[in-house]
Amino acid sequence: MDVIIIGLLLGGTYALMAVGLQLQYGVARIMNLASGETLVCGAFGAVWFFTAYKMSPLYALIGVVPAAFFANWAIYRFMMLPLVRRAKNQGQLEVDSILATFGLSFVAIGILLALFGGEFLAYSYLATPFSILGQPYALNRIVAFLGAAVVCVGLYIWLHHTRAGLTLRAVSVNPSAAGLVGINVASTSALAFALGGAVSASGGTLLSMFLNFDASLGVIFTLKALVIVIMGGVGDIRGAIVASFILGLTETAVATYLDPGLTLAAAYVLFIVILLVRPEGLFGRRSS
Amino acid sequence: MNLPAAIALSHREQIKLLAGVLIFGAAALLPFFNTTYWLSIGISIAMFTVLATSWALFSGPTNYIALSTAAFFGIGMYIVGGGLPYLPFPALVLVAALAGALFSAVVGLATLRISGVYFVIFTLGLAELVRQVVAWAQHVMGTSSGLYVLIGISDQAMYWLLLGLAALVFLVGWAIGRSRLGFALRIIGNDEVVAVHSGINTARAKVVLFVISSTFAAMTGALVAPRWSYVEPSIAFSPFLSFEVVIMALLGGVHRLWGPLVGVIPFTLLWEFISAKFPSQTTLLLGACFLLIVYFIPRGVVGLIEDFTRERGGAIRDLLKRWTGGHA
Amino acid sequence: MHRRTVLKGAGAAALAGPFGFRAARAQDATVKIGVIGPRTGVMASGAAVSHFPNFKLWEHEVNARGGLKMKSGQRKVELIEYDDRSQPGETIKAVERLAAQDKVDFIMPVYGTGYNLAAAPIYAKYGYPQVTQAAVTDQIDTLTQRYPGLFFVQGSTSAFAQSAANVLKKLKDEGKIGNKVAIVNVADAFGIELANAGRPIFQQAGFEIVYDKSYPLGTQDYSPVMKAAKAANPDAFVAWSYPPDTFGLAEQAKIEGLNVKAYYSAVAVAFPAFRAKFGNSIENVLGAGGIQDSPEIREYYRKHKEVTGVDADYWASPLYYTFLQILTQTFEAVGSFDREAIINHLKTHTFKTVVGDNTDIRKQRLARYWTVGQWQDGFFHAVSGVGFDNYKPVRLKTGWGT
Secondary structure, eight states: OHHHHHHHHHHHHHHHHHHHHHHHHHTTOOOOTTHHHHHHHHHHHHHHHHHHHOSOGGGGHHHHHHHHHHHHHHHIIIIIHHHHHHOSSHHHHHHHHHHHHHHHHHHHHHHHHHHHOSSOBOOOOSOSEEEETTEEEEHHHHHHHHHHHHHHHHHHHHHHHSHHHHHHHHHHHOHHHHHHTTOOHHHHHHHHHHHHHHHHHHHHHHHTTTSOBOTTTHHHHHHHHHHHHHHHOTTOHHHHHHHHHHHHHHHHHIIIIIOGGGHHHHHHHHHHHHHHHOTTOSSOOOOO | OOHHHHHOOOHHHHHHHHHHHHHHHHHHTHHHHOSSHHHHHHHHHHHHHHHHHHHHHHHHHHOOOOOOHHHHHHHHHHHHHHHTTTSOHHHHHHHHHHHHHHHHHHHHHHTTTOOHHHHHHHHHHHHHHHHHHHHHHHHHHOOSSOEEOOOOOOHHHHHHHHHHHHHHHHHHHHHHHHSHHHHHHHHHHHOHHHHHHTTOOHHHHHHHHHHHHHHHHHHHHHHHHHHHOEEOHHHHTOHHHHHHHHHHHHHHOSSSTTHHHHHHHHHHHHHHHHHHHOTTSHHHHHHHHHHHHHHHOTTHHHHHHHHHHHHHHHHHHHHHHHHHTSOO | OOHHHHHHHHHHHHHTOTTOOGGGOTTOOSEEEEEEEOSSSTTHHHHHHHTHHHHHHHHHHHHHTTSEEETTEEEOEEEEEEEOTTOHHHHHHHHHIIIIISOOSEEOOOBSHHHHHHHHHHHHHHTOOEEEBSOOOSOHHHHHHHOTTEEESSOOHHHHHHHHHHHHHHHHHTTSSOSEEEEEEESSHHHHHHHHHHHHHHHHTTOEEEEEEEEOTTOSOOHHHHHHHHHTOOSEEEEEOOHHHHHHHHHHHHHHTOOOSEEEEOTTTTSHHHHHHHGGGGTTOEEEOOBOOOHHHHHHHHHHHHHHSSOOOSSHHHHHHHHHHHHHHHHHHHOSOOHHHHHHHHHHOEEEETTEEEEEOTTSBOSSEEEEEEEETTEEEEEEEESOSOOOOOOOOOOOOO
16 A cells, blocks of 8 residues: 555656646657756746745645746747758658757756856755555655646646647647648647647656756656657557556565665666567557 | 679769868867967867767658667766776777667557657657656665766876767768768658658667667767766766757758768867856856857758858869869 | 066967967966866856865955965966866866966866866876865775875775764664664766675674665656665664765655665765755754854854855865865965975975864875864764764764654
């Protein structure tokens, strides 16, 4: 029971890292290597807010979410769209977006460094035990889990039960066909990219309650998010969510029953095995 | 394979080969002019030339972007770090090559079904997996001290070793281009379905190339180990290395054997310039440079060179025609 | 400084083109000192606390008193800084750049064990003394023999493991704690070395190791580790940890209510951010480093904060400052930047520094240094070390407060 609860909490943490990237890659087709930096920006926003105003970092979300949304919209509109228009095929776009977002992640690190310095930024918030079935769990992790649940369920309902969501899914399945039926692919992609950025940044804000950040740490979150998105399958938000929880549960089970030294190894073994069995990920569509 | 035909070189190829020998010969003279700063940059360039060119041997024709350089580089480094008490350094470099070849053969065979972005991230995950397993194994089996590679190899020797390895990469790449394998690859690169229908064993071609490319990465890691002296997981398996290699190769151009080289040289120098001139904002400016390059040099340095020669090509051809009396 | 030389210098720098570097000002009267460290990458957060600020403080102090008193007169210092981005290849290139292109008068040590070792051959090639910082290794004997200009100030891996064991053994022998110890470590270089060095030492000291596992660098949830360690019912908890995990483990220990009477965690307990995050709940937590309280050291912390805006840590920071004090005295005693004479002076003299009146580095290593500290009343006091007679008594941990 213990293992399941810890695993679910960790899965929630991972979902916050990955769902944003899933939207950005799944719909807008941009393999955003600066996703981790977006997350770190959200975390730094929270740290700055908490130390400046001594108020709950959750209030920082009010500023972080719209800021990340507009920043990412602008990134898509002015930096990614020219690449999309220029690319002759998906492969070319992939190469270009990897190069461009890698550069972007460096720029983001440089800016964070100039603004906040290179030290660890950490604060303590809700680091108190919360008892479930007689066992203590960190309250801040539970709050982050609830945040992840709200984001995931909200996105799922929005994608599957609204017209705007349908548009997004249409672009995700086939951009050129979506264009033919009168969907504005560029603005839909920009919306998805912006939304994905907002989700990543809010994830950073929530995670900052219990993880420590420095300006160069983004790459760790990018790597994890990439693995989760690919494991879940590109283009279906359920994939990223399910993959997050599978990883959370596996890592916790391995740490508890086998050896904590092998948790990340087990996670990557699982990732590799899943890809070997299903080369398009858990929920992915087989490409032609 | 028809042996005499394989050995016989056309006039063009003789010139190319001669040019290659001259360029490498000239490069080998560097330590006689400068044994300090420029030599250390030369070592950097030689190392990335090996890594990026061998990376492109696989990724160029297949269009598969592999982020596994660090996995094999790290394996090579750890083999030298761990094996030094038992075997001499040159033998360990060969062991590293062998280990890299074997491991990449297994990986290559296993990943045949995976393509596109799934392959990209698969190789990234693979590198992280190897790092995790090695770190765990070092803890479980390790002795009380870390892994040190304290054999004095002079900077000159290090440079010549890496340069030699680079020459080997070019020779192998050139041989592949002339072989049936190279022919098959060109078809695969154009259209894999067509290749399969023409009876080409695409799977074998891909695995062979992946093995060649990974073996060179492992050998580079082994060679560089004495220069870095201290082997630890976060240095040996740095994911940044994989990205750096990919970026240098792509910025150069991957569809020509010399493409990565014209990426590595200008960008090592550019990055060195930024590091030296803007020490407090190095990372920011490196990022800005990447962006400028992506937007303004979309086809890589090779594209620039080709545009240039095409523009001037007509004039040169006219000149040649006049000079040779219209026979060129 | 004369106006004309400045102008001439600027002109020369412009003429030298993109790769002309800043060495072109050969006429300049200031002393040029090279500083290399990671601004970004895995090592950056530690360097931002211990590495860069101390050089800044030193530059400020030396220039405030008019510069270094050399034979040629008093000369101000100027730092030339490069970022190695936590990559050993870059570290090597940066040392070459400082030595061959910038032709600096002196090169400060780089940050971290692996990076100092990668750079050692280059320092040796040019004959620059290298007083390593943030470098802990068990190969001090081999390395100092190999490189006559190489010095260590932070001691050996086994000294750290040994001292931590000694502190706990004393508590055990006094009957204050039982003999069960849980040990965890981060699966990266220093953590692995400490764990493998510490295991036999703890066994010899009569401890029963009830839990002994590693966890990967970059673990994001320490609850399985902490739950298992707690379930083993230890009397003492030892973590050979790195900066991010030191924070994560302490937070989880607090949440799980791991109420051991002795809690030790290695790197970063001595960081100001550690106390800033956990406040009084980390009272009596043990960790690597520590410093003996004195008016001089309090003054150092005050100045460090005032000049650099950053709080110094309680392990590497004062040792950096110690080394810089040693260096200042050596430069002024030798009167020039003759590298051989500087090395020779270091090997034949003792110095008055912030950690003692007779600081001795003659055998290419600091003779006395602290290894274990404990947070007591807001200061990270040294409770064990190598070469000292008296240490502050160790207190028992009584819960994590609220």
